[in-house]
Amino acid sequence: MQQLIYFFQKYKYFLYFLCLEFIAVALIINNHSFHKSKFVGSANAVTGGLLTKVNSVKEYANLKTENQQLLDENTRLKNKLAALQFTRDSLSGQQLKDSILYGQKFQYISGKIIDNSFARPYNFLTINRGKNHQISAEMAVVNARGIIGVTEQTSDSYARVRSILNKNSKINARFKNSTHYGTLEWNGEDYQTVQLTDIPRQAVFQIGDTIITDGKSEIFPEGILIGTVQSVPEKISALNTINVRLFNDMSSLGQVNIIRNFDKQEIQTLENQNE
Secondary structure, eight states: HHHHHHHHHHHHHHHHHHHHHHHHHHHHHHHOHHHHHHHHHHHHHHHHHHHHHHHHHHHHHHHHHHHHHHHHHHHHHHHHHHHHHHHOOOOOOOOTTOOOTTSSEEEEEEEEEEEEEEESEEEEEEEEEOGGGGOSSEEEETTTTTEEEEEHHHHSSSSEEEEEEEOOEEEEEETTSOOOEEEEESSOTTEEEEEEEEEEEEEEOOOEEEEEOHHHHHSTTTOOOEEEEEOOOOOSSSSSEEEEEESSOOTTTOEEEEETTTTTHEEEEEEHHHH
């Protein structure tokens, strides 16, 4: 307190001068329209700049919430699209009674990857969805860029996912521009490249062709993106193998969708009876 009093005593004439200057400037601005307009314009420019900066900071802080809202909206739209596709493909047939989405074959459930390995021969991921969210074994895990893996084990709140970067992973896949298909595997080398094996001799393909899921299993719907052809064999054989460059960066994964097939149990029961 004494230092504050000393400060005012030491600089009282300077502070008094500043006070008079402020009063003089205020009088000039209030009594002259030109000066007033200039002052208001400058004040608006400064205030506008500050508000823009503050708004940018607020938008950055809200990115997490907005991203979650976008993910939820995308999930809702995917569920609607799945229902519309079913209506288009089949106008009859009784669906599972426990399905809350009557007439829909696939349901998309949003989730997030909380643990991920990609540098081992047998890689797994962990997602924050489990039995409490109707997640079970052998459900597809994808994101906007393509496939990620298949659920393997579940607890109440979490699930373990077998990554496509796992030497035990085998997924049916085909060329987007034809019906020829093969088996998607991984040789354990490059985490950005997988292999499409058992491609028939008749298949016509070239570097850059898109590879998608073929829908011949009860896990992945047809048309989920995988990657592009990276290399073509020099000699075409009865069963070819090509390298596929993944659309996904498997070392950087976040939000995902888990896909539930309402017809899976019915298909498996029918196949078991045939066997």
